[in-house]
Amino acid sequence: MKILLLARYAALGASSRVRFYQYLPFLRANGIHLDVAPLFDDDYLRALYAGNKPSLTSVARAYFSRLTALLRLAHYDLIWLETQLFPWLPARFENFLPRPYVADYDDAVFHRYDQHSSRVVRAVLGKSIDSVMRHARIVIAGNDYLAARARQARAVQVEILPSVVDGLRYQPAVAPPQGNFTLGWIGSPVTAPFLTLVKPALEEARKQAGVQITLVGGSLPGLEAVTVPWSESGEISAIQGFHVGIMPLPDAPFERGKCGYKLIQYMACGLPVIASPVGVNRQIIRHGETGFLAESHAEWLDAILTLKNSPALRQKMGRAGRLRFEAEYSLQVTAPRLLALLQQAAQI
Template sequence: MRMLMLPRYGRLGASSRLRSYQYLPALRAAGFEVDVSPLLGDDYVAGLYAGRAPPGAVLRGYRDRLRAVRTRARYDLVWVEKEAWPWLPDIVERTLSDGRRRLVVDFDDAVFHRYDRHRNPLVRAALGHKLDRLMARADLVTAGNAYLAERARAAGSRQVAWLPTVIDLDRYPPPAPRRTRGPVVIGWMGSPSTAGYLHTVADAFSPLRAAGRIRCVAVGARPDQVQGTPFEAVPWSEASEVAALHGFDIGIMPLAQTAWELGKCGYKLIQYMACGLPVVASPVGANAQLVRDGENGLLATGLDDWATALRTLVDDPALRTRMGASGRRDVEAHYCLQVRAPRLIALLQALVSGADLP
């Protein structure tokens, strides 16, 4: 089976790395011949994270995407991450769903809200239903959480499958026993695009930090983004991310309560749990399903909740260990590549062959 994969970004882009590139070895081992054509390459992503997207990269990306789409007749299956051409009408997407090949569309963010909730009424009118039409035409929509899956069903998608954003257990070995002396390290891992959430909970850390009981680390945030917070910015790289996570004692994932955040799939929490960390998270989007409050972590809404949750975990190393072990078991059972790749492959094989989806 020949497959054309159209991710949004190169491997440096987290969503594309985790929801497209991560599955390539398993897909190819299962007999899929996969060609990959990202819209925007690593040079664009690196520039974006540094606050200076390279000029011309978007135009080149759109040109290259059009060239890739023109090769669609060679393939049995086309996999699109979110959409083929952002911010343009669905002319290109319509050519991918002409009935001659199977179309799979993958969502791990509520990107449709960039259009249907845009402040400009012209954007809402022109693009507000673009992704609903794409989901309705797709042979399969894979969705990272329940909110995204429900949107696909409401749009009239023929088939919808839950595909959480997962880790590879081969990269995340079982955690070693944790140290119990010194300040407790409270860590966040993400990208510059999500570092702003740290400001919403920064005050909850102040009493513990003033007492010298904690150290706060933000892996993937720029130094200018954590000014005025207790967090130290630490550079992120794919090669070092697991080692950085193993240096945490508690993992956090604050979110705002908006429609955009309802589409978040909780990947940070899955990373933390894979490393045997207890978590504190806002009960928004997939977070509310991933965190079993009091078992593998704690849910926190306002600043008082956050301060209480952090103090509870800082005060009790044994509780941190129990919650971390529970989270690791959850990841091994549900949120790892070793579980999800065979299920995705079975879905795609059935889709191409015309069999009922498992």
């Protein structure tokens, strides 16, 4: 079977790396011929993360490259598509593709259009993702929120496949990290502003209890923290240096569609977690068993100090989180299921 993967980003893009690229070795080892044609290259993301607006020339070049890839569709049995062919354009091409496609979603991208401040954007693009979902042979959603939208759009078949990490690569540290109790966060400059939600609790914990805050891949102005540049080769060791992993998140439509990737990374490394009770976070975390769900300032501060003051509880929660990861959120669990779904889509 030959599949053309139309990812949104090259390897630097977390969504493409997690939802697609990490599966490629397994799929190829099981007889799938895969060609990859990302829409945007790593330079596009580097500019975005640096706070620079990508040039119209770079976007036009990306769209032309995507059009060129579509000319090769006759050579494939199936298209594996990340969200849509052309962001910010009406979904027309998807309706007339000569090959079936599987569409994958790990974010509520539809809310970029149907919640947009512009009435024109809402009118023209508000239902574009629904159209892509409706014409897909299978929609693969990262959580219930995204799956519900696909069903509402009358998708033919909807399957939930969580965002995961490789359980062979991600392992708990051999020994707990030494030094100050460290509260850690990993992400990107795009998601770093979410830390504003818990900034007062983090500052209070730092001042009153000597908690060290480490941020990997982003920073927050005014928050005293150790900042570490993100790299794919260094992210696991960085997380292993945390005592607890955190994931603050606002309760808003777009954020309800997130797939809890940070939590999966932390739990894979045997860490207890603290997160906002938003969207899939409620499913991933077993409150009081693998970590804490915290909403108010008092709840966040209490969760931080409780875990700081009890190494035994951290160890117990970390072990429980790792077991939950191994059972439901590891690549070893989801890869065979993804393979079966792609094979099914190509054979219908």
